[in-house]
Amino acid sequence: MSAAELIGDPKIDKSRMGMPIPILMYHQIDVLPPRPAAYRYLTVSPKSFARQMTWLKRLGFQGLSIRDLMPYLFGSKTGRVVGITFDDGYRNVYEHALPVLQSVGFTATNYFVSGQVGGYNAWDEHIGIPYSSCMTKTEMREWASLGHEIGAHTVDHLWLAQVDPPIARRQINESRDSLVDMLGQAVTSFSYPYGDLSPVVRDLVSEAGFSTAVTTRRGRVRAHDDRLLLPRRIIRASDSSLGLLRKCVTG
Numbered sequence: 001m002s003a004a005e006l007i008g009d010p011k012i013d014k015s016r017m018g019m020p021i022p023i024l025m026y027h028q029i030d031v032l033p034p035r036p037a038a039y040r041y042l043t044v045s046p047k048s049f050a051r052q053m054t055w056l057k058r059l060g061f062q063g064l065s066i067r068d069l070m071p072y073l074f075g076s077k078t079g080r081v082v083g084i085t086f087d088d089g090y091r092n093v094y095e096h097a098l099p100v101l102q103s104v105g106f107t108a109t110n111y112f113v114s115g116q117v118g119g120y121n122a123w124d125e126h127i128g129i130p131y132s133s134c135m136t137k138t139e140m141r142e143w144a145s146l147g148h149e150i151g152a153h154t155v156d157h158l159w160l161a162q163v164d165p166p167i168a169r170r171q172i173n174e175s176r177d178s179l180v181d182m183l184g185q186a187v188t189s190f191s192y193p194y195g196d197l198s199p200v201v202r203d204l205v206s207e208a209g210f211s212t213a214v215t216t217r218r219g220r221v222r223a224h225d226d227r228l229l230l231p232r233r234i235i236r237a238s239d240s241s242l243g244l245l246r247k248c249v250t251g
């Protein structure tokens, strides 16, 4: 199937009303680590990422942060939109993805592990994921100052459903508070580390006052979905541009 057949006519805006909205999930944008690195598929090369964003732009999609996507998800706006998210606050996203986002005029949300701003992916060291730096506070602030969103992703990147609720509550609340301190602006979006959640964890995120939370559940967002359990589409190293497009318009 061609790209044109997949997406239809961009001018017929009314046809978008009630349409499910895709939220893309990226992690690292960098040269792929050598095999057999754990979770190697979660790194997308800078060239592929640039190609994917250019494709979306050419096909009439507007890439938006979750904050900017809110009116489309639950409000009155309609349009050909796609959420762009990154988990973990990697420095290679600042280096390789930010210039691309700027050039196509898209916004995106990056979910930071507050205890590792200026640090590295220490939480996955024991499972063999190669070392990768996280953005510094200055880089994170620049990300925000350019109109992109900062979301919270706990202090230490824990499996939230596996720890006692008081520990989960502290991880959720303290990550938000420390990002707010660093940024001087509200932080209203959350991402569950490893997609690990339970009804209790979902309610803790609600209690903490977050407006939205994204999961690793596969799918597109429907109008009546719980805004604290938003599904996403994982973009893998092996996804072609047409494969990415298919994830935007199906499922």
Ligand SMILES: [Zn+2]
Pocket: 087, 088, 153, 157, 193, 194
């Ligand atoms: Zn993560």
